[in-house]
Amino acid sequence: MKSTQTANPFQGVGKMNRLNNRVFTLLVWIIGAAAILFIFGLLFLILEAGLPNLTWDFLFGLPSEIDEGGGIGPTLINSFYILGISLIIAIPLGMAAGIYLAEFAPDNKLIGFVRICVEALASVPSIIFGLFGIALFVEFFQIGLTILGGAVSLAFLNLPVLVRVTEESLRAVPKELKSASFALGGTHLQTISRVLIPAALTGIVTGICLVAGRAFGESAVIILTAGVTTSGEMWDFNLFSPGATLAVHLWYVQSEAIVPDAQQIAQKAAAVLVFVVLFINLVFRIPLWLKARKMKG
Known part of the structure; x- marks a missing residue:
């Protein structure tokens, strides 16, 4: 059967x-x-x-061209100074452009071409922005290798990344939040400032962390636009002074310097560079952690 x-x-x-x-x-x-x-x-x-092997004398001492025992003080200060100026320029412009592309720009071929151009600029090697900085600040304005030129060139380098990150973060916000804001009588500006940006803040801050770390460790742009030397003063905030940063000093010591302890200086400078980049990411993450903790509470 x-x-x-x-x-x-x-x-x-x-x-x-x-x-x-x-x-x-x-x-x-x-x-x-x-x-x-x-x-x-x-x-x-x-x-x-x-x-x-780090000491306060190394962190806040002046670099030495011949004798051993030189520090990284001016280059470390220049790194923070140039980074701060570049972020002050890049963050508002990048966020504004990203908000425009996500919320106001019409869906046509011109805006599509603009997005393609922004994406292409985000992947362009940094040395191209350095060459642009030379053409603009050294040859056109004839101000030489300066902190100002290096900071603005770094802002140009980071601007496309911030534009794309801001736009994509805003587009990733659920449309229901935007519709609810309009339903409650919120204007478009209120919806962007009080609903969309807070909801997209995690992605935007992540983008800022990436560009800040990249800018702090950038060397090609700084070499071409701010030079490989400093003014020799510890606290020189003159925008038209030479602006060698820690990354540039690390490259210079490893490849060009004749000081006897060049290897030790390079090792200590690399440790400081990595530590500061990690610290920058931690500082930018703290507001997000506080916000998440507040929402859970």
Whole structure:
């Protein structure tokens, strides 16, 4: 007598899918763990070589051209100074352009071409912006290699990234929030400032973190627009002074300097550079953590 039961045609497929899912999950865990271990290993090697040997004399001392024992004081101050000026210029312009493209720009071929241009500029090598800075500040305005030229060139470098990050973060906000704001009588400006920007703040701050870290460690743009030297003063805020930064000083010491302790200076400067970039990311993340904690409370 034949059995009336029929085999489930999806039984074998289900087992294979579960096996593939487990294999894929294991593969993702392995790759993720390997990437994290590599990053932590790289950070450990850099910080372990230079961080224990740091002194206040090194952090706030003047660089030396011949004698050993020079510091990084002026270059460290210039790094923060140029970074601050570039962010003051880039953040308002980048956010304004991103808000315009996300909320006000018409959906036509011209705006589509503008988006393509912005994306292309975001991937252009930094040395191209350095060459643009030379053409603008050194040749056209004839002000030489200055802090001002370096800061504005860095702002140009970071501007396309901030525009795209702001636009995409605003577009990622659920449309229901925007509709609810309009339904409650909010104007377009109120909706953007009180609903869309707070909801997209995590993505915007992440973009600012990325460009700030990139700007602090940038060397090609600074070499071409601000030079490889400083004014020799510790606290020189003259915008028309030479503006070598810590990244430039690290490159110079490693490749051109003749001081006997060039290797030790490079190791300590690299440790400071990595530590400051991590600190910048932490500082920008603190408001997001406070906001998340406030929402949970």
